Amino acid sequence: MSNLSFGDFMGGLARLISARPRIPRSLEGNEMLATLLQRRSVRSFTEQSIDEDAWAAILEAGRLAPSTVNLQTWSFACFTADQWRAHFDTPIPMQAQRGMVILADTHRMRRALPDFPEADLCEYTLAVMNASLAAMNMTAAAEALGLGSVMLSETGRTGFYDAKHLTAKLELPAHVVPIMSIVFGYPAGKASVMPPKLPLEAVAFTGAYQEASQETLNRWRDEMRAGYQATHGGERFEAKLAYYRGRIDEAEKNLHRLVHPDDES
């Protein structure tokens, strides 16, 4: 991958800063829609704690999320900041007030419905899918309460890249796979710039699959690189990809063991 030229860097940055959610004029007065579309991942929180009612409302949004055949294949391992530090022997990410590890959980369903058909990949798919629906619903509920949150699926010891570590720390039985963490708190400071989103025509189409143009993808890649460099003290996005490449084989091996617990290989 070539280096990012100064022109591409500035162009990418300019497009990033000017990006806004596209809310049709006829729907500009819809507050819930605006809240959903203006949501940003929050990575800096105030010291204000989250009271029990707000936390209960967030969990209720997880409990009542939709799921395949209503099977509710999720569990939520919950922590205050202090509990997180005590349990994981490391501070809660982003100095947030509360955190939870989202678990794709078919262990409970297997106990409730011994007749449920077994098939590793189908089972894992529905578990990841439903647990992610619950995660998004809790994130939306947090927005409704003025709280911010960030899903951590990618960094050290919080998501599926660290499934083996989390499985040990949370004493998870077979058929329970950690897929991400979410940390919550009241946002500190101004909302960050929207990360570079692909244009709608690159992700949505009518009927058969349509390829995004290479030009669109290159523009997006330049925005990603410019945005990453601007917000990470000049560090290159490629450095982050290299970090993943160094860990992926181990993560894949561990995940395979969790998804196919009865495999001997």
Added chain:
Amino acid sequence: MSNLSFGDFMGGLARLISARPRIPRSLEGNEMLATLLQRRSVRSFTEQSIDEDAWAAILEAGRLAPSTVNLQTWSFACFTADQWRAHFDTPIPMQAQRGMVILADTHRMRRALPDFPEADLCEYTLAVMNASLAAMNMTAAAEALGLGSVMLSETGRTGFYDAKHLTAKLELPAHVVPIMSIVFGYPAGKASVMPPKLPLEAVAFTGAYQEASQETLNRWRDEMRAGYQATHGGERFEAKLAYYRGRIDEAEKNLHRLVHPDDES
């Protein structure tokens, strides 16, 4: 699995009918929270069509959903009811007005970032996770607009059980896996009873994994069976599980081919 006794049937039904979202009193005035918690899957729609602004707002909620490293590993194959019928040679489910097939898509990301580390299960996990986040965000946006929707991951030819069929029909390249469909429209009639949800203490805990009690799981199973029987003309929930068991081996084999496209086996 034993038959459901009349007492268990009536008990399950009574608990079902009385179930309500638990909204803390201090948050009862929060309209967005109420809308999120009162969401129900809608399976009966009016003939009112969805205008372009509302549809654009729903898609915008998908486009702007959060994703791992902002990789946006999703695509949306969109249809009006007429387009659905023409494309799939079958009516759109539930006589809805619009539908989309949600695709877990890392094909586009691979074209944009050839350096991204390859690993089938990690890649599939992040694709399913992110596409599901987008699906839930679109569903929430629909609620904000007074629309109803239902996610179809489980029935004939709409979800990951039918991935092979959908892959052919949508001409999907490798690394694009259909995981569910969502159909949208304005709800007809009264909202249905809430399907039986597990109590919070069965799905959430602090720290290490905690098992739900067998009694709780048995109560939930009785509610599922009672609810299914009451809403499916007396058909037993076990009949639905048997239907899945009859199809699961084929579905698993097809899904394996899509998740591991370079496997020779």
